[in-house]
Amino acid sequence: MLNVKQLNICFIGSSNLSLALIGGLVLKGFQKEKINLIEEIKFDNKIILKQNQYEVKKADIIILLLDPKNLKNILVPLKKWLVDKTVVSMMAGINIKQLMNITGSKKIIRIISNPPVLTYTGTHVLIGSENLEPIDKEAIEEIYSATGKTYWANSESETDAIIALSGSGPAYFFYILDSMVKTGISMGLDKQFALDLALQAASGAVEMVRKSNVQPSELCGKVTLANGITESALRMFELGNLSDDIRLALKAAYHRSREISAEINAEIAKR
Numbered sequence: 001m002l003n004v005k006q007l008n009i010c011f012i013g014s015s016n017l018s019l020a021l022i023g024g025l026v027l028k029g030f031q032k033e034k035i036n037l038i039e040e041i042k043f044d045n046k047i048i049l050k051q052n053q054y055e056v057k058k059a060d061i062i063i064l065l066l067d068p069k070n071l072k073n074i075l076v077p078l079k080k081w082l083v084d085k086t087v088v089s090m091m092a093g094i095n096i097k098q099l100m101n102i103t104g105s106k107k108i109i110r111i112i113s114n115p116p117v118l119t120y121t122g123t124h125v126l127i128g129s130e131n132l133e134p135i136d137k138e139a140i141e142e143i144y145s146a147t148g149k150t151y152w153a154n155s156e157s158e159t160d161a162i163i164a165l166s167g168s169g170p171a172y173f174f175y176i177l178d179s180m181v182k183t184g185i186s187m188g189l190d191k192q193f194a195l196d197l198a199l200q201a202a203s204g205a206v207e208m209v210r211k212s213n214v215q216p217s218e219l220c221g222k223v224t225l226a227n228g229i230t231e232s233a234l235r236m237f238e239l240g241n242l243s244d245d246i247r248l249a250l251k252a253a254y255h256r257s258r259e260i261s262a263e264i265n266a267e268i269a270k271r
Helices: 015-025 046-058 068-082 095-105 117-118 134-144 154-169 169-186 191-212 216-222 229-239 240-269
Strands: 009-012 037-038 062-063 085-091 107-115 121-130 148-152
Touching: 009 046, 009 068, 009 229, 015 037, 015 117, 015 134, 037 046, 046 062, 046 068, 062 068, 062 095, 062 134, 068 095, 068 240, 085 095, 085 134, 095 107, 107 134, 107 154, 117 121, 117 169, 121 134, 134 148, 154 169, 154 240, 169 191, 229 240
Parallel strands: 009 037, 009 062, 062 085, 085 107, 121 148
Antiparallel strands: 107 121
């Protein structure tokens, strides 16, 4: 049976996401000495390049968090050692085929994460190449479960929808919570008290959906009395076409994701 905690993991490129994941792995029992981080800026001389090549050579899993414009310059000198690795990309806009061409590896996994991974409560959506074996998937699932829940997408064609719904999703709830808190304050509540109540309402609603196995639309009806207090609030949502606003917002995120991917692809093709 695979002992994932014995694998050597090498991060190429640093960000808050990589630092959070490293912290989560250590808390989960992964050995610090088996986790290496190569800073994106440290590719400027032959001695450092040789050290980087050594780190990549001994790694079992490579995790990429690079600026796309530096991707080829950094990875081409390492390609010889990347070919037989499982390569994980946390970079936006770069598809599996491109990653195969640049790294030479056939075992590629794209990961779409969202900001709550910074507090180990995030979401990681995994998209794998056809050459992945069950043991590869098992390893990546265990690694990323250190900072949140993991899900496998059906295909890479779902990427932009996943980004719009999950990747950007927490910001939508921050926006709604902020509006609720500000309104609570305007009605006379203390700021912290209003925030505490809004947060508990949100987490309670999420748990009701999780534990009841009932669709949100049905639960909405179950907690709403005809001509009651809650219904008066929901009626205002309907009058303001809030559902349409949410739909348009997610569609905007979806189309912007596609635009950014096209921009990144064009930039890489030039280099």
